[in-house]
Structure formats: structure tokens, C-alpha cells
Amino acid sequence: MMRTLFYRWLFFLSGLIILALGxxxxxxxxxxxxxxxxxxxxxxxxxxxxxIGTWSILVAFILIIISTISQRxxxxxxxxxxxxxxxxxxxxxxxxxxxxxxxxxxxxILIGGIIVSGFGVGIYVAPKIGAGPRDSLMLVLMQKTGxxxxxxxxxxxxxxxxxxxxLGGPVGIGxxxxxxxxxxxxxxxxxxxxxxLKKIIxxxxxxxxxxxx
Numbered sequence: 001m002m003r004t005l006f007y008r009w010l011f012f013l014s015g016l017i018i019l020a021l022g023x024x025x026x027x028x029x030x031x032x033x034x035x036x037x038x039x040x041x042x043x044x045x046x047x048x049x050x051x052i053g054t055w056s057i058l059v060a061f062i063l064i065i066i067s068t069i070s071q072r073x074x075x076x077x078x079x080x081x082x083x084x085x086x087x088x089x090x091x092x093x094x095x096x097x098x099x100x101x102x103x104x105x106x107x108x109i110l111i112g113g114i115i116v117s118g119f120g121v122g123i124y125v126a127p128k129i130g131a132g133p134r135d136s137l138m139l140v141l142m143q144k145t146g147x148x149x150x151x152x153x154x155x156x157x158x159x160x161x162x163x164x165x166x167l168g169g170p171v172g173i174g175x176x177x178x179x180x181x182x183x184x185x186x187x188x189x190x191x192x193x194x195x196x197l198k199k200i201i202x203x204x205x206x207x208x209x210x211x212x213x
Contacts, residue, residue: 013085016085025109026114028094035174041056041059043164056086057084057086060082064079071140076131078131082130125193126194
């Protein structure tokens with residue numbers, strides 16, 4: 001049981017750190033446009049200071065409050081860790097990764113960021129420790145409206161991008177690419193991560209054969 005918990009948490013935390021790296025790579029491709037939520041975070045950063053990671057945490061906290069009030073129950077601990085770790089590691093990676101002035105470099109880091117974030121989502125979701133604040137809001141709206149996940153997710157991301165764009169956040173072809181491609185990558189990475197986690201847990205839980213004397 002303890003081994004199972006250990007590997008589930010290992011996948012969860014590793015996935016969040018990888019996801020933050022992917023987000024930051026996409027943010028560094030700001031000339032092409034960035035992910036819908038990060039358009040909002042960058043727009044808030046440009047107008048009110050603080051850091052992009054801090055705004056990621058603050059926005060996520062507001063979403064958690066909305067979800068908590070709507071569902072009348074506290075979210076899982078994984079939701080709070082998602083909120084904090086994503087924001088903290090975005091700031092760390094943003095400091096470590098240099099700005100990329102060339103268009104070729106921007107295209108490459110955008111593509112890399114989409115792939116890396118897709119893997120991060122698959123790895124952190126696989127152990128089912130807790131949905132992220134944005135996914136929690138999506139689930140609430142699905143329950144309230146009866147609309148499909150595609151419609152609700154698109155509506156939320158378009159709203160976030162429009163608010164961010166009004167604040168001066170970078171919207172472009174990269175924003176569309178992130179919205180369209182990330183889900184497709186997760187469709188591949190999530191079952192792969194689930195299968196790998198299951199394989200690791202089952203292997204560790206195997207009872208070693210008794211040696212005959």
C-alpha cells in the first residue's frame with residue numbers, strides 16, 4: 001500500500017514539474033502567442049507586476065474558491081499542490097530559460113513546450129490524486145450546464161484568452177496550436193502513463209519466490 005502511494009505521488013509531482021516546464025517553454029515563445037491561460041497570467045503580470053507564476057497561483061486560487069462554493073466541498077490536496085507547484089516552477093524555469101529572439105527558435109521552443117506539457121498532463125493525471133483548479137472549474141460547469149467537455153473547456157479557455165488579450169497578453173498562432181494540440185497529445189500520454197504506473201506498482205508488489213534450501 002505504501003509503495004503504491006509512493007509511486008502515485010512520484011508520478012503526480014513529477015508530472016506537475018514537467019507540466020510547468022512545458023508551460024514556461026510556451027511562454028518563452030511569446031512572439032507566436034502563448035497558451036490561453038498563460039495569456040491571462042502574462043496580461044496580469046504586464047499590468048499589475050508580481051510574477052507570471054504568482055498570477056498563475058492567484059488565478060488558480062480564485063478558481064478553487066469558485067469550485068468549492070459550487071460543489072460545497074473542499075478539493076483534494078492534489079488540487080492545492082497543483083496550484084502552488086505549477087506557479088513556483090514556472091517562475092524558476094522562466095528565470096533559467098533564456099529569451100529566444102529568433103523566429104526559428106520561437107517555433108522550436110513552442111513545439112517543444114506543447115509536447116512537454118502534454119506529457120506532463122498525462123503523467124500528473126495518471127495517478128488520479130486530484131484535478132487541477134482549471135479542470136475542477138470545468139467539471140463544475142459541465143455539471144451545471146450539461147454541456148460537453150469540449151464545449152465547456154473551449155468556452156473557459158476562450159474567455160481566459162480574451163481577458164488576457166484585453167490586458168495586453170500575447171495571442172497568436174501559438175495560442176491556437178496549444179488549444180488544439182495539447183489535448184491530442186494527452187490522449188496518447190495519459191494511457192501510456194497509466195499503463196507504466198500500473199506496471200511499476202504491480203512489479204514492486206510481486207512477492208519474491210521462496211528459495212529452496
